[in-house]
Amino acid sequence: MMEKENNSIHNSAFALLPWVIPTVFIILWTVISETGLIPTYLLPHPVEIGKAGYTYIFRNPGDAPFAGRFLNDAGASLIRVCSGFAVAVILGIPLGIISGRLASVRKLMSTTINALRAVPGISWLPLAMIWFGIGIKTTIFLVALAAFFPIYLNAAAGARQISPLLLQAGAMMGVNRLRGTFAILLPGAMPHIMTGLRLGLGISWAYLVLGELTGVPNGLGAVIMDARMLGRIDIIVVGIIIIAVMGRAGDQLLKTSLRFCFKSARRMS
Numbered sequence: 523m524m525e526k527e528n529n530s531i532h533n534s535a536f537a538l539l540p541w542v543i544p545t546v547f548i549i550l551w552t553v554i555s556e557t558g559l560i561p562t563y564l565l566p567h568p569v570e571i572g573k574a575g576y577t578y579i580f581r582n583p584g585d586a587p588f589a590g591r592f593l594n595d596a597g598a599s600l601i602r603v604c605s606g607f608a609v610a611v612i613l614g615i616p617l618g619i620i621s622g623r624l625a626s627v628r629k630l631m632s633t634t635i636n637a638l639r640a641v642p643g644i645s646w647l648p649l650a651m652i653w654f655g656i657g658i659k660t661t662i663f664l665v666a667l668a669a670f671f672p673i674y675l676n677a678a679a680g681a682r683q684i685s686p687l688l689l690q691a692g693a694m695m696g697v698n699r700l701r702g703t704f705a706i707l708l709p710g711a712m713p714h715i716m717t718g719l720r721l722g723l724g725i726s727w728a729y730l731v732l733g734e735l736t737g738v739p740n741g742l743g744a745v746i747m748d749a750r751m752l753g754r755i756d757i758i759v760v761g762i763i764i765i766a767v768m769g770r771a772g773d774q775l776l777k778t779s780l781r782f783c784f785k786s787a788r789r790m791s
Contacts, residue, residue, distance in 0.1 A: 566756045574756035575763070578745075588757050591745060596768065598740040602658055603730045603772075606665025610722055614670045615715065618677025619707065628678065639671040643729055651736060661733030661741075668729040669722035676718025680711025709784070716780055723776055727769045742768075 548568060554560050555567040562570070574588075583590035621628045643664060654660045684707055708715070734743025742761050749757035 563755065566759065570756050571759050571763075574754075575760045578757065578760055587752070588745065588749070588754070591740075592764070595740050595742050595745050596764070598738075599730055599734065599742045600768075602661040602733065602741065603665055603726045605658075606662040606730070607669050607723055607726045609662065609666035610669035610673050610726070611719065613666075614673030614718070614722070615677045618674040618718070619681045619711070621674070622678035622681025622711075623684075623707075628682075635671070635674065639675075643668050643732060647732065647736070650733075656737050658738075660736060661730060661738070664729045664733045665726045668725045672721035672725065673715075673718040676714045676721070677711065680714025680718075681707060683714070684710045712780075712784060716777070719776060719780070720773055723772055724769060727765055727772075731765065 551565070552568050555562070555565065566574075577586050577589050579592040581589035617631070621631055646664060646667060647660075650660045650663050654663060730741075731743035731746065734741040735747050737747075738744050742765050746758050746761040749755075749761065
């Protein structure tokens with residue numbers, strides 16, 4: 523009985539661990555705001571941030587500046603980030619797997635891939651605006667470009683570390699190449715693939731904001747830019763917090779989806 527109670531206490535404490543740093547941060551933020559160590563025009567009080575967030579999310583449009591914009595902005599940003607991330611996945615995983623297994627393909631692509639990924643994302647912005655104009659196409663291009671590299675590199679690394687003996691053993695048991703890819707190669711490479719997907723999704727949110735700072739009428743990046751032009755630091759902080767929350771929720775959804783679809787992902791902690 524005591525052992526069960528101890529395990530229950532341990533599990534409860536373990537479940538609270540992710541909230542320790544945010545809680546400490548909010549407490550410090552509140553103390554700093556109350557003591558006036560940082561002027562409110564640089565960092566508003568958490569209560570003011572809460573009020574601004576409530577107005578942005580729940581108030582009716584037109585009641586106040588930025589009121590009721592949340593659903594429209596969040597929906598637009600989700601469409602852009604999901605579209606760009608999907609393009610990166612469709613291109614990055616197959617190319618990464620092929621590159622990881624075939625030395626000739628890896629040799630062919632390595633110089634180009636490593637050169638392109640060294641170019642800062644903001645360098646692509648003027649060219650993307652010329653190619654696609656201001657709007658969803660530019661943002662999708664930037665998101666897809668940014669997410670492609672970690673997805674590709676991790677898929678290649680995962681495929682490369684699979685022992686050829688496993689594939690040979692499968693072939694001896696009558697497993698053809700296509701089935702071996704899904705039954706042996708992908709499960710073995712899943713830890714690397716999952717890491718690449720999570721990194722790619724995180725980077726997608728960063729480049730989403732970059733794409734939305736170009737003058738699009740809606741989106742979380744757009745509201746941050748509008749707030750900067752009006753000097754609304756509280757709305758800027760609200761936008762940052764919402765992006766952080768949505769990014770975290772997207773990461774959890776990605777992990778859950780992978781574990782639901784792939785047995786090899788379920789074995790990962």
